[in-house]
Amino acid sequence: MAASILTVDRLSRHFGTGDSRVDAVKQASFEIQAGEIVALVGPSGSGKSTLLSIAGALLRPSEGVVKLGGRDISSLKGTSRTRMRLESIGFIFQGSNLVSFLTALEQLQFMGKMLGLSATETDVRAKQLLEELGMEKRMRHYPEQMSGGERQRVAIARALMNEPELVLADEPTASLDSQRGRQVVELLADEVHRREVAGIIVTHDERLIDVCDRVLRISDGEVREE
Amino acid sequence: MFLALREFKHAKLRYALVSAIIVLVASLVFILSALANGLATGQSEAIDAIDADGFVVATGSEYLLDRSRLPAETLDQVREANGVEEAQPLLASANNVRIGDQDGVLGVSILGVDPGSFLDPGNGLEENPDGAVIDQSMANEGVGVGDVLRFEPSGVEIEVVGIVDGHEYRLIPTLFVSLDTYVQIVPDAKDTYSAIAVRGDYASLADSVEGVMVGSRDDLVTGLPGYQEQAGTLLMIQGFLVVIAAGIIAAFFFIITLQKMSELGVMKALGATTFTLATALVIQSVILSVIGILVGIVVSWLLQSVLEGTVPYRVQSSQMILYGTILLVVAVAGTLLSLFRIARVDPLDAINRAN
Numbered sequence: 001m002a003a004s005i006l007t008v009d010r011l012s013r014h015f016g017t018g019d020s021r022v023d024a025v026k027q028a029s030f031e032i033q034a035g036e037i038v039a040l041v042g043p044s045g046s047g048k049s050t051l052l053s054i055a056g057a058l059l060r061p062s063e064g065v066v067k068l069g070g071r072d073i074s075s076l077k078g079t080s081r082t083r084m085r086l087e088s089i090g091f092i093f094q095g096s097n098l099v100s101f102l103t104a105l106e107q108l109q110f111m112g113k114m115l116g117l118s119a120t121e122t123d124v125r126a127k128q129l130l131e132e133l134g135m136e137k138r139m140r141h142y143p144e145q146m147s148g149g150e151r152q153r154v155a156i157a158r159a160l161m162n163e164p165e166l167v168l169a170d171e172p173t174a175s176l177d178s179q180r181g182r183q184v185v186e187l188l189a190d191e192v193h194r195r196e197v198a199g200i201i202v203t204h205d206e207r208l209i210d211v212c213d214r215v216l217r218i219s220d221g222e223v224r225e226e
Numbered sequence: 227m228f229l230a231l232r233e234f235k236h237a238k239l240r241y242a243l244v245s246a247i248i249v250l251v252a253s254l255v256f257i258l259s260a261l262a263n264g265l266a267t268g269q270s271e272a273i274d275a276i277d278a279d280g281f282v283v284a285t286g287s288e289y290l291l292d293r294s295r296l297p298a299e300t301l302d303q304v305r306e307a308n309g310v311e312e313a314q315p316l317l318a319s320a321n322n323v324r325i326g327d328q329d330g331v332l333g334v335s336i337l338g339v340d341p342g343s344f345l346d347p348g349n350g351l352e353e354n355p356d357g358a359v360i361d362q363s364m365a366n367e368g369v370g371v372g373d374v375l376r377f378e379p380s381g382v383e384i385e386v387v388g389i390v391d392g393h394e395y396r397l398i399p400t401l402f403v404s405l406d407t408y409v410q411i412v413p414d415a416k417d418t419y420s421a422i423a424v425r426g427d428y429a430s431l432a433d434s435v436e437g438v439m440v441g442s443r444d445d446l447v448t449g450l451p452g453y454q455e456q457a458g459t460l461l462m463i464q465g466f467l468v469v470i471a472a473g474i475i476a477a478f479f480f481i482i483t484l485q486k487m488s489e490l491g492v493m494k495a496l497g498a499t500t501f502t503l504a505t506a507l508v509i510q511s512v513i514l515s516v517i518g519i520l521v522g523i524v525v526s527w528l529l530q531s532v533l534e535g536t537v538p539y540r541v542q543s544s545q546m547i548l549y550g551t552i553l554l555v556v557a558v559a560g561t562l563l564s565l566f567r568i569a570r571v572d573p574l575d576a577i578n579r580a581n
């Protein structure tokens with residue numbers, strides 16, 4: 001059996017107190033293995049983004065434990081949390097995702113800079129990734145010169161620059177038509193399989209589920225394996 | 227550096243424009259400081275050039291040489307006083323002069339000194355004590371060696387025997403004559419002095435000599451009519467300009483930062499620290515300001531040769547460095563507001579904002 005990269009154990013998160021208390025995630029437990037991509041689906045407001053933020057060390061849980069590669073990330077604070085995101089996690093967000101004043105190649109080079117990679121190492125990785133995602137002809141283009149699908153492909157490449165253990169995508173296809181959306185998810189799934197990382201894709205689109213290895217359904221903050 | 231420069235590259239026009247504004251403001255600051263400096267020097271150069279420890283003037287004159295009249299015996303008393311190494315008398319007033327057979331008269335500052343003494347500006351007065359040595363400020367009016375100056379109303383005629391630089395007094399053409407010549411031109415001044423320049427201990431002279439007050443070179447300079455008011459006004463304008471520069475830079479970077487909030491959120495989510503993002507901003511403001519300041523320095527310096535001899539304008543490198551540094555500090559301080567904003571960006575926005 002493959003090693004579990006992400007372990008979520010009885011994780012809860014609520015916002016507010018008293019009457020305004022919202023239980024966004026309730027006692028969620030699941031694991032994701034290396035090379036496995038999981039779809040996280042559920043209605044609006046069900047807690048998908050909250051769960052993803054906690055798994056991505058952007059938000060701390062109210063209760064429970066999240067382990068990434070064996071390390072507990074739920075209790076990390078400040079710069080060590082930032083460091084964890086930089087070194088071990090890849091993010092793909094919806095919409096306004098790329099830095100507007102950086103070209104495709106520069107988006108990836110920026111990650112290399114922050115990671116402290118050498119210039120040659122950065123360029124080798126960046127060009128290889130952009131090629132894998134079919135963006136080698138768009139390397140010098142700014143986000144405003146790319147289509148929505150191209151932007152998301154660059155975002156995938158950028159998310160893989162740090163050779164992460166975990167890749168998280170929150171509705172990466174939201175602004176794309178279904179055909180292009182599917183292409184993007186397929187590309188992401190391919191990379192997850194090839195690079196043996198763990199991946200979570202949050203999506204509304206049931207038609208994309210078959211691209212993923214497993215499905216987690218969430219409703220009212222309760223996660224259920226399908 | 228990476229982020230800072232890429233952003234410049236992507237939004238050249240926007241940054242060029244703000245840099246141009248900084249150039250204008252910086253140029254104005256430098257030009258004003260050169261003007262202030264030119265005015266101040268034009269007022270007091272002749273006094274600044276005197277190598278004395280202090281001055282004795284008449285009580286009640288408030289260091290205004292025109293108003294100060296010391297009787298001749300005061301000089302002897304000062305010379306005999308304890309601690310005084312050397313004392314030299316000085317006469318000064320404003321006068322009208324007609325050059326050659328030209329029409330019209332020229333208002334001039336006339337200074338009487340003992341030829342060969344430490345008050346003598348040199349360049350001919352010692353060799354020709356009956357002549358006049360003119361300052362460059364008078365030479366700029368077209369007067370040269372050999373010209374004859376006719377003083378009004380006394381009618382005394384004196385020949386120009388030399389030219390010195392850096393001895394202007396009270397912003398008008400200035401000339402030096404011997405004490406004897408001075409008394410011919412201004413008969414009223416007979417047996418009196420305007421001031422006595424003292425080398426050695428001058429402070430105690432206020433007590434030991436009757437009817438005098440003592441002061442440093444600065445007292446004499448700031449005592450010049452209008453000197454402080456003029457310096458104060460120009461300094462105030464410069465101060466406002468520095469504040470305006472800070473305001474422009476602060477507003478510019480604040481707006482740009484606000485426009486970038488979602489990108490800043492994404493970068494933080496990706497692992498960028500506040501420090502990384504703040505550094506980029508500070509680097510940008512330093513680069514824009516340094517460019518603005520350097521161009522401003524060049525502009526104000528080029529203006530020196532354009533204005534030569536027309537307007538009292540004098541570029542002084544120590545002042546340039548001072549105002550340049552102030553502008554730079556102020557520019558960086560202007561980004562503070564934006565830095566707070568950057569610090570408050572929550573990486574979680576990268577996810578939430580999209581929803």
Ligand SMILES: Nc1ncnc2c1ncn2[C@@H]1O[C@H](COP(=O)(O)OP(=O)(O)OP(=O)(O)O)[C@@H](O)[C@H]1O
Pocket residue numbers: 015016022023024042043044045046047048049050051581
């Ligand atoms: N910062 C917050 N403060 C208060 N309530 C919040 C906060 N973030 C999320 N919530 C609430 O938690 C619940 C889950 O939100 P979440 O964003 O995780 O839903 P989601 O499944 O991503 O929805 P969508 O599909 O619309 O993006 C919602 O009821 C939301 O209002």
Ligand SMILES: [Mg+2]
Pocket residue numbers: 048049050170581
């Ligand atoms: Mg969401």
